[in-house]
Amino acid sequence: MDAPDTVLRWQNTTTVSRLYMAFELGDKSWKLSLGDGRRAPSRCTVAAGDTTAVLTAVANAKARCHLSADAPVYSCYEAGRDGFWIHRWLTGQGIANLVVDSASIEVNRRARRAKTDRLDSDKLLSMLIRYHTGERRVWAVARIPTPEQEGDRRLHRELERLRHERTAHTNRIRSLLVLHNLRVKYVGGRVWTHWWTRQRDLLAPGLRGEIDRECERLALVRQQIRSLEVQQERRACSGAHPGMALLAQLAGIGSGSAWTLVRELFGWRQFHNGRELAGCLGLTPTPCASGTSEVELGISKAGNRRCRWLMVELAWSWLRLQPDSKLSHWFNERFAGAGKRLRRIGIVALARRLAIALWRFIEHGEIPEGAILKPGKVNTVKA
Template sequence: MSAPETVLQGKDRTNAHDLYMSLELSDKRWNLTFGDGIRGPSRCTVAAGDCTAVLERIGKARVRFGIPAEAAVHACYEAGRDGWWLHRWLVEQGIHNIVVDSASIEVNRHARRAKTDRLDGDKLLAMLQRYRAGEVRVWSVLREPTPRQEDARRLHRELQRLSHEHTAHTNRIGSLLVLHNLRVHCIGGRNWQAWWDSHCAQVPPALRGEIERECVRLMLVKQQMRTLEATQRKEVEDRVQPQVSQLAKLRSIGVASAWLLVKELFGWRRFANRRELAGCLGLAPTPYASGNSQIEQGINKAGNKRARTLLVELAWSWLRYQPDSALSQWFMRRFGAGAKRMRRIGIVALARRLAVALWRYLEHGEIPAGATLKGVA
């Protein structure tokens, strides 16, 4: 869908006959706050997920504020665990809804500030009215993915969670073994079962049972990871994912990394320029200039954390496998002779440049200068 900022830019959309509604969502109940931009807000509470009750409260709010049935309803809520289903349902009901980034909502800067669901609902309502009046920079509005795009993120995110579980089980087994001075580096590997059979007698029965149960959970995680990885490889081999295949042709980028970048970033977002791309990744600079103070606070880290973390890892890999590329040579000229701290700062700058180069490669087919493809000398 088109960005709401584009629609509202430079236009005053305030309408005294429209109804405004903010939703403060929680696990057990939703707090609804209504207003018309003139009178004070009206508040009510419904059970979480009760869509019928939401429509009833909207009808009652129309009566209370004297708003005709044909008038528009504008709504908003903060992005959270409910995701996008509520947004799509509201749009289906003819309600103009937006989902906002909670981190972009302005707050009182006092050390101690009052915070309740009622105050949060009132704040959201006031900011919604300002936004609809044309003040588009009052907060950040999130772009809605299609149901298919949203579902496409599930595979690699599950793989990441399983990878963390794999590490947790491995570390747990290793820690339990150390209690009896047993140290091994093949936990869950090919030689693990043979090693365990020859050393399990040194472990007390209760601890032995705990370790074996951990091993069962570890094997289950490994099996599920292999299944998901096989699914990824098959879709790439069958050319179901052309962008993933294109990215994976570059040296230093594997199938899993290409998959994550496409599903989280390049596959469904459209960027007008490199600044928009850097802002989406949270790799944009954050200057602080007040009076005589001129401080650079580093990157803002306000974007997609998964893609940002991966791009920093790929930047290190790029230096190793693409040493003759223009990006690697720029890094070596600028930061190669510096200390470790300067290289860590420089790798973030390289990650930002690499993201722009990969974006141009996917959009226009421009291979990054000096880079080589797999299988090409």
């Protein structure tokens, strides 16, 4: 079969004297594929994190490909557990590196195919060469945050994990109590302490000890959550980012939500239009049309899951606290009288529109039409 020539037509795809390198990162070792685009790639395995061995492999590959010592090097690896420290180290060594989204890498559609780390690194190498010879849409390249921007995301992510852990401890205690037909609505606080003091002696020592240990872990998690919430509130009020104060002015958006949206989405990412913003959130449609068959597969869910979940929650809050806004009127006219399924679909559409409205509010100062500001601000302002 002839290869399609529609992508790189009229473009000069001649490879120049440069070295390409692809990483397949593992926990114990890294697989490297290196080549110049003309010869078969060379492969080597280095210990995970051994940067000296990587530089040695680069020097050996240049010698094999008859490249000069100062020939440019282009590399790539998949975004994953190692984060961005490798990218920063490679950049410091003068190597032009790309961090690519693993979900955007081409996959053979055959039912049975060989898959090894060596094949994966070779695939990355071939796609890297295609990218640098003009095929820019061959994959999705991740935007690299600065170390400060990356560190700013730690606080709310730790809070999220701790809240999940708090729920897990609470559910575990309730499940253990149900084994003896003891049911409580809330675990923790004075009411729980008095109730548990009266009931604990009625249980077997083993079960009583397990619940006591769960209560100790729950108390520690709650203490850490309170400490991080105070820290987050203090940093938000200190003007850590002007976008937080802007978002917090709108009724229906709290300081915690404003913090997450700025740190994960608006604080360091650059969007040119609403479509790019929706794509980053994973709120873009995924139509499937082949021949006469046309099916809508829902939203892509390929973006930031934290912000996508948060925007859906804020959309419900927006309907309740901003009933006179244009966005709320749009939702009520189209979905309020429909069934539950259509309302769930509509709330996702509202979340997309709300995200775009908040982005315009931060970037251009355009207050969402009909939005109500919190007490102490202007009552109602229309864009």
